Amino acid sequence: MLSLDKVFDAQQVLKNIVRETGVVRAYGIAPDCELYLKPENLQITGSFKVRGSAYKIAMLSEEEKAQGVIACSAGNHAQGVALAASKNGIQSIICLPDNAPISKVEATKGFGAQVCLVEGCYDDAYQKALQLKEEMGYTFVHPFDDENVIAGQGTIALEILQDLDNIDAIIVPIGGGGLISGIAYTVKQIRPSIKVYGVQASGAPSMYNSIRDGSIECLDSVQTIADGIAVKQPGQNTFQLVHDYVDDIALVTDDEVACAILALIENQKMIAEGAGAVAVAAAMFGKFPIQGKRVVCVISGGNIDVTSLSRVIDRGLRNSGRSSSLLIELIDKPGQLKDISRIIADCGGNVTGVHYEKGNTESVHGCFLRIEMETRDFEHVRLITQSLRNENFKII
Template sequence: MLTLDRIYHASFVLKNVIRQTDLISAPNINPESKIYLKTENLQVTGSFKVRGAYYKISQLREDEKTKGVIACSAGNHAQGVALAATENGIRSLICLPDTAPISKIEATKRYGADVCLVEGVYDDAYQKALQLQEQEGYTFIHPFDDENVIAGQGTIGLELLEQLPDVDAVIVPIGGGGLISGVAYAIKSLNPKVKVYGVQACGAPSMLNSVEHGKLECLNSVSTIADGIAVKEPGKLTFELCSKYVDGIVTVTDDEISTAILTLIEQQKLIAEGAGAVAVAAALFNKVPVKGKKVVCLVSGGNIDVTILSRVIKRGLLKSGRSYALTIELLDKPGQLKGVSQTIADLGGNVISIHHERASEGTDINGCFLRIVLETRNYAHIEQIRQGLIDAGFTIV
């Protein structure tokens, strides 16, 4: 059984292994509330997962350690298990979905684990790990549905209450549910008045559906940039704990997650992966009641692949009105481009790309199209530029 004593014991075991991550103020995330960030993206291995993995492995019997350990993961649990196993002199094999970011795969190898790539998503890697466990006799380290793993994650709840004793609410990402189960259990056991909210990606709402319908449900598929929480089916134990201790679960879109990642980079100088930014997205877009309250957003991980990060930044810029593309229909005569450029410049827009092409069939024979991508300040600035171009006599398609 999960107990508060076990979480305190996990905290003692982990004392010299992990770092107690900072709780930092982030006043601009949502000006109507006092937002704080629990920076688990700055944890050893770049994610909270090392807490649960290390505590679980530390509690194995000698015969279980001798067999070696096997785990499945979208990437962060993999690194936690690899580090914990290597530190304890144990052999480890990790099954990773082939969709996992390259950075996570390479980091897992660097921490000393053997890697088996599995076609599909996390759940496919899970089935492969179970198969190999049966064949080879490994000790399986579940990423979330295990009491010792949950106890390890619950140490974050203890830290939060020490760092901000008068916290009103905590927002936590949910994939399989191990993190929020531990955090919610620890917090509710010590201070039942604190609200605990969970956040899932719109493309992977497995825990939300399960809790709403009162039974475990498995999604047919998942699709989200938040690969760390792309889980088709939550755990049996985590489902029970979430049903009992979590005050509400909400979802955020990929666009909202992208905006949250960009906001953390610009405002807080922090890098978060998709799963790590969902709690911030929930506060940013008022998905949970945060107005006038002291709220902690748990930034659970920072292991984002740089190629994905560049795409996310582009999406985030579009979503927040910082980038805008428009097409203008022109007569193909001297001075037209100068007129468009002058209007945009006078209104403070910055042209970053431009494409000129002759008009197609059905338009004026002397016509052409000008496709422009701009850097802008916000949606109001975009509207100001659009209106300025219209007032100058240009036709926006």
């Protein structure tokens, strides 16, 4: 059974394997509270997952180590198992969903694992791993529903409590629930007054639904940019631990996650993947009663593919009013673009793109002009739009 002694033992075992990621103060992200970040995106392998997998593998018998290990993962657990297995001279096979970011697939191979790509999502990879486990006799290293894995993740709580006094709340991402189970269990044993809040993506609310309805539920499908927490069904152990020790769970949208990723880049010079940013998204968008409180957000990972990052940044800019576009119906005559550009410039906007097209307008001489702009916020967009209307331009 999970115990506080096991968490402390994990801390000793992991001392020469994982990096202690010091808590850092964050400014300008959630001004209503005193916000701190636990940057597990700076962990070895770029994610907290190495803690649980390394402790689990350290606890295997010599016979189990000789047989080798198998795991399934959306990416981060894969790298943790691969690294821990390599350090112990153990063969490892990792089943990943075929839509896992390329960076995570290549990193897993780089840590010495054999990769098996499986069509579908995490749960499909999970079934394939169980099949191979039975066929080949490997030891299965579960990504979240295992007491040793949960104990390894609980070492994050020990570090937070060591770094910071008078904490009011800790906000933690939830996928299958291993991370928040370890943190919540450990925190409530040592300092039960601290609130532990969990966050899931609205496109993958498996734990949220299960806790709300009082029993484990399996989603038909998951769809979110936070691929690291896109899990259809929580585990038996993690469901019970979350039920017993977590104070509340909230959902965040992909748009909110994109804004959080952008805020971390701009304000903290910190890269987080979608799953890693959901706790910050919850703090930014008021999902929990943390006004005036000292709060720690766990940044669970930073392994985001660079092509995905560019799309997320674009989405974050649009959702915060920093980037916008206007479609304007015009009479096609000289000087129109000059006048529009002047109005936007006078309002402090910056034109970044212009696209002209003829279309189905009221006048045979009509056309459409799409203007892409850099703006400050939505109020700035409204100012520009109204200024154009004041000079009789028709905004579509």
